[in-house]
Amino acid sequence: MIRDITLGQYYQTDSVIHRLDPRVKLVTTLAFIISLFIVDNAAGYIIAGLFLAVVIKLSNVPVKFMMRGMKSIAFLLVIAVVFNLFLTQGEVVFSIWKLQITKEGIRLAIMMAVRLVFLIMGSSVMTLTTTPNNLTDGLEKILNPLKAIKVPVHEISMMMSIALRFIPILLEETDKIMKAQIARGADFESGNLLKKVKSMVPLLVPLFISAFRRANDLATAMEARCYRGGEHRTKMKPLIYSKRDFMAYGTVCVYLALCVGIGRMLF
Amino acid sequence: MSIVLEHVNHIYESGTAMEFPALTDINLVIPDGQFIGLIGHTGSGKSTLVQHLNGLLKPTGGKIYYNGSDINADGYNKKELRSKVGLVFQYPEHQLFEIDVFTDVCFGPRNLGLDKKEVELRAYAALKQVGLSDEYFYQSPFDLSGGQKRRVAIAGVLAMKPEVLILDEPTAGLDPKGRDEILDQIAKLREETGMTVILVSHSMEDVAKYVDRIIVMNKSRVLYDDEPKKVFSHYKELEAVGLAAPQITYIMQALKEKGLPVDTEITSVAEARTAILNALADKSRSR
Numbered sequence: 001m002i003r004d005i006t007l008g009q010y011y012q013t014d015s016v017i018h019r020l021d022p023r024v025k026l027v028t029t030l031a032f033i034i035s036l037f038i039v040d041n042a043a044g045y046i047i048a049g050l051f052l053a054v055v056i057k058l059s060n061v062p063v064k065f066m067m068r069g070m071k072s073i074a075f076l077l078v079i080a081v082v083f084n085l086f087l088t089q090g091e092v093v094f095s096i097w098k099l100q101i102t103k104e105g106i107r108l109a110i111m112m113a114v115r116l117v118f119l120i121m122g123s124s125v126m127t128l129t130t131t132p133n134n135l136t137d138g139l140e141k142i143l144n145p146l147k148a149i150k151v152p153v154h155e156i157s158m159m160m161s162i163a164l165r166f167i168p169i170l171l172e173e174t175d176k177i178m179k180a181q182i183a184r185g186a187d188f189e190s191g192n193l194l195k196k197v198k199s200m201v202p203l204l205v206p207l208f209i210s211a212f213r214r215a216n217d218l219a220t221a222m223e224a225r226c227y228r229g230g231e232h233r234t235k236m237k238p239l240i241y242s243k244r245d246f247m248a249y250g251t252v253c254v255y256l257a258l259c260v261g262i263g264r265m266l267f
Numbered sequence: 268m269s270i271v272l273e274h275v276n277h278i279y280e281s282g283t284a285m286e287f288p289a290l291t292d293i294n295l296v297i298p299d300g301q302f303i304g305l306i307g308h309t310g311s312g313k314s315t316l317v318q319h320l321n322g323l324l325k326p327t328g329g330k331i332y333y334n335g336s337d338i339n340a341d342g343y344n345k346k347e348l349r350s351k352v353g354l355v356f357q358y359p360e361h362q363l364f365e366i367d368v369f370t371d372v373c374f375g376p377r378n379l380g381l382d383k384k385e386v387e388l389r390a391y392a393a394l395k396q397v398g399l400s401d402e403y404f405y406q407s408p409f410d411l412s413g414g415q416k417r418r419v420a421i422a423g424v425l426a427m428k429p430e431v432l433i434l435d436e437p438t439a440g441l442d443p444k445g446r447d448e449i450l451d452q453i454a455k456l457r458e459e460t461g462m463t464v465i466l467v468s469h470s471m472e473d474v475a476k477y478v479d480r481i482i483v484m485n486k487s488r489v490l491y492d493d494e495p496k497k498v499f500s501h502y503k504e505l506e507a508v509g510l511a512a513p514q515i516t517y518i519m520q521a522l523k524e525k526g527l528p529v530d531t532e533i534t535s536v537a538e539a540r541t542a543i544l545n546a547l548a549d550k551s552r553s554r
Binding site for chain 2: 012176177179180181182183184185186187201202205206209210
């Protein structure tokens with residue numbers, strides 16, 4: 001059950017996208033998200049879809065694996081579509097009882113759905129192809145200028161990488177404790193809301209205890225290695241742009257230009 | 268009355284790059300009352316196997332029968348199965364959550380829907396079975412020592428009165444004294460109640476003394492399934508898969524190689540002592 005969550009997971013394989021500098025991937029993802037909100041016609045979405053398809057193809061991550069992550073947002077997607085479909089004013093195409101479906105509603109609903117799907121897929125391509133450590137390294141480097149105004153960039157990225165590192169550990173732990181309690185006859189599925197909340201106690205108490213224990217162990221281990229963040233730290237693998245990365249930046253610029261050019265002007 | 272596994276397969280992450288076979292064509296019959304040691308290297312599939320026995324995991328192929336009925340058939344009462352096949356996980360003390368020891372042990376029987384009196388009777392009996400004295404009953408489980416916590420956790424499963432008790436590495440992380448105490452307690456418990464016990468371990472040394480039968484797993488398959496001394500006679504093959512026979516087997520083999528006619532199928536130190544003394548006596552007599 002818990003294995004189905006693919007959002008934020010890393011998919012181990014080798015591809016051009018995997019080898020890109022994390023900074024490129026962060027900027028590209030941001031650019032892609034912005035582009036989704038710039039375009040407002042079909043041609044624009046086709047361009048965005050093509051761009052996404054090419055990147056997914058290049059990343060060597062099976063589409064099936066990606067789709068598994070979409071299951072978790074299916075509910076959100078349905079709500080967004082239904083609300084837009086029925087609650088948009090305009091030229092009525094179709095009406096059942098008091099509900100009216102308008103031309104504008106259909107257009108908005110499709111746009112919302114496409115946007116949402118592209119948004120999630122676009123950001124999962126980034127997390128699927130970048131290790132959490134790499135990602136936070138990239139973020140730290142990008143945010144580096146903020147140090148001038150006393151933002152603790154290194155500490156923030158350290159906290160992020162620890163948090164990300166703990167997600168799979170805690171998921172595994174949750175799975176284990178759940179199984180152990182199910183073996184003792186616990187029931188996490190049936191009953192009303194109150195009963196369900198109550199049934200979480202045997203899961204949450206051990207989980208919190210284990211999280212605190214792990215945090216404590218980690219803090220001790222870091223102190224034993226004389227860790228102190230920030231100044232004078234060097235990296236084992238410093239991030240250096242290669243030719244490939246500049247080419248990727250170029251491609252993103254062309255893509256953005258196309259989005260602005262075609263996605264907004266034509267209809 | 269037994270557990271039967273027929274061609275059981277389990278593949279993790281099927282259809283992705285992480286695809287990994289955890290169980291491959293497992294065929295086993297586990298009759299009532301047997302004391303079984305399930306041995307295997309880390310990642311050999313032993314933990315996956317035991318999670319199939321109480322229906323926590325579903326095989327990706329094959330069938331599992333408990334007392335003749337298919338446990339993965341539609342409408343099979345899994346909750347009842349889990350009370351009959353008690354599974355104690357690795358580091359079971361990590362599942363403790365209640366305010367005191369006694370209430371925590373009550374959790375299992377209470378989930379079975381028994382009345383309060385029966386629940387408390389069972390909890391009391393279970394705590395006694397694992398050898399925990401009354402003074403700890405109303406302490407927070409988090410204030411106990413590691414060995415005591417583990418006893419409480421085992422009692423939590425025993426209180427459900429299982430017919431089959433499965434313990435996944437019950438001695439992991441305990442000191443030698445704690446390890447012996449837990450194992451002795453389990454052996455005693457099994458003698459008193461006559462229940463089937465499956466002891467999962469990666470150490471032959473731990474189980475050799477107690478069990479009637481050893482199942483060795485390697486790379487998702489059953490490698491050996493026989494009585495302990497027969498399994499240990501394959502000590503060279505066991506080494507090849509990263510396991511080892513008890514130290515006493517090595518000593519007996521070495522003695523035999525040097526020309527002392529001893530029985531190499533001996534599994535305990537006490538037996539070995541008699542055998543060596545007898546062999547020495549015979550030798551000096553014949554001289």
